[in-house]
Amino acid sequence: MPRQSIILTLDRIGSPVGEVLVATDGEGAVRALDFHDYEERLRRLLRRHYGPVELVQGRAPEAVRTAVEAYFGGDLAAFDGVVVKTGGTVFQQAVWAALRAIPAGETRSYGQLAAAIGSPKAVRAVGLANGSNPVGVIVPCHRVIGANGTLTGYAGGLERKRWLLAHEAGGRLI
Amino acid sequence: MPRQSIILTLDRIGSPVGEVLVATDGEGAVRALDFHDYEERLRRLLRRHYGPVELVQGRAPEAVRTAVEAYFGGDLAAFDGVVVKTGGTVFQQAVWAALRAIPAGETRSYGQLAAAIGSPKAVRAVGLANGSNPVGVIVPCHRVIGANGTLTGYAGGLERKRWLLAHEAGGRLI
DNA sequence: CGATGTCTCGCGGTTTTCGGACATCAATGA
DNA sequence: TCATTGATGTCCGAAAACCGCGAGACATCG
Numbered sequence: 001m002p003r004q005s006i007i008l009t010l011d012r013i014g015s016p017v018g019e020v021l022v023a024t025d026g027e028g029a030v031r032a033l034d035f036h037d038y039e040e041r042l043r044r045l046l047r048r049h050y051g052p053v054e055l056v057q058g059r060a061p062e063a064v065r066t067a068v069e070a071y072f073g074g075d076l077a078a079f080d081g082v083v084v085k086t087g088g089t090v091f092q093q094a095v096w097a098a099l100r101a102i103p104a105g106e107t108r109s110y111g112q113l114a115a116a117i118g119s120p121k122a123v124r125a126v127g128l129a130n131g132s133n134p135v136g137v138i139v140p141c142h143r144v145i146g147a148n149g150t151l152t153g154y155a156g157g158l159e160r161k162r163w164l165l166a167h168e169a170g171g172r173l174i
Numbered sequence: 175m176p177r178q179s180i181i182l183t184l185d186r187i188g189s190p191v192g193e194v195l196v197a198t199d200g201e202g203a204v205r206a207l208d209f210h211d212y213e214e215r216l217r218r219l220l221r222r223h224y225g226p227v228e229l230v231q232g233r234a235p236e237a238v239r240t241a242v243e244a245y246f247g248g249d250l251a252a253f254d255g256v257v258v259k260t261g262g263t264v265f266q267q268a269v270w271a272a273l274r275a276i277p278a279g280e281t282r283s284y285g286q287l288a289a290a291i292g293s294p295k296a297v298r299a300v301g302l303a304n305g306s307n308p309v310g311v312i313v314p315c316h317r318v319i320g321a322n323g324t325l326t327g328y329a330g331g332l333e334r335k336r337w338l339l340a341h342e343a344g345g346r347l348i
Numbered sequence: 349c350g351a352t353g354t355c356t357c358g359c360g361g362t363t364t365t366c367g368g369a370c371a372t373c374a375a376t377g378a
Numbered sequence: 379t380c381a382t383t384g385a386t387g388t389c390c391g392a393a394a395a396c397c398g399c400g401a402g403a404c405a406t407c408g
Contacts, residue, residue, distance in 0.1 A: 153371025
């Protein structure tokens with residue numbers, strides 16, 4: 001069911017774990033964020049939620065660029081003011097909202113997250129929703145780990161998940 | 175994939191074969207036309223092609239209203255200048271375009287139509303596409319009949335198909 | 349013989365249905 | 379200790395069903 005395609009700006013920002021792709025809309029809200037080697041995935045997720053998407057290379061709003069650089073530089077609260085906007089089902093929206101409520105430096109298990117949104121048994125569903133989060137890092141899906149402490153999975157690669165958690169732990173062991 | 179719903183204006187115009195429903199968009203193009211007793215079908219087809227649709231009661235552009243009244247009054251060329259806009263697959267678009275090329279007063283068989291769009295064997299598929307034409311009467315799906323001359327089917331009811339063809343034959347037998 | 353009718357089968361898009369797969373986890377039973 | 383199972387939301391691909399047909403094979407009937 002084709003509707004006219006939505007147009008987003010795609011910017012690239014350097015980071016210690018590789019270049020980061022950021023897609024922002026006309027109002028400066030972040031619609032997607034992923035690592036450079038997963039550009040295909042980023043496009044797919046956008047298409048899934050919005051239909052045909054046109055990504056034009058360009059510069060994200062300074063506020064967004066600054067926040068990304070600050071975060072990777074160590075300012076873990078840098079994303080607090082950044083506006084993200086997503087499509088997705090009601091369930092997914094709930095999961096992603098719950099993710100943003102996890103403070104940097106802490107983690108939750110998939111079960112805890114499921115309980116937090118009122119569906120304590122929808123544990124695997126939370127995993128799925130997590131995995132189809134279009135806005136990586138800012139919506140911190142990397143802060144969700146297995147009940148027994150293993151990292152389980154991460155769309156950007158477990159290496160990066162480990163790095164992000166260590167970065168947020170600020171030297172403390174995780 | 176929920177996008178914000180498209181908004182169309184729904185008007186009702188009297189005709190000798192019952193009230194006619196016309197959905198037009200903001201630019202005055204006709205997006206759907208059907209008979210009053212098939213409103214459900216009209217909504218379904220719109221939804222299929224555009225996703226969620228909001229129909230607000232209102233007046234269609236005068237040009238459209240005039241054309242509809244003129245056609246039923248006997249001016250068979252009244253629709254020539256009317257702009258229609260449809261969704262649908264490539265195949266459906268091809269079929270619907272071919273339909274508009276059939277002059278009033280003439281008919282084609284499903285096979286002829288299939289041949290006209292270059293898929294001589296897609297005969298039943300043409301029937302299907304015909305049956306899911308959202309813009310009745312203006313896109314004259316009623317001008318397609320069986321190879322042996324029988325009327326076969328019509329979404330608005332065979333009675334109306336018969337009436338329309340007689341109307342267009344202008345007194346000649348059909 | 350010809351006109352007519354009924355049946356059967358193949359045709360080709362589109363829509364629907366269905367069955368997995370999954371970034372889990374707690375409880376069960378061997 | 380370890381494999382199994384059930385609960386849950388979503389996506390995706392494959393397969394099946396659906397038809398506004400049409401041509402050909404036969405039967406029937408004056």
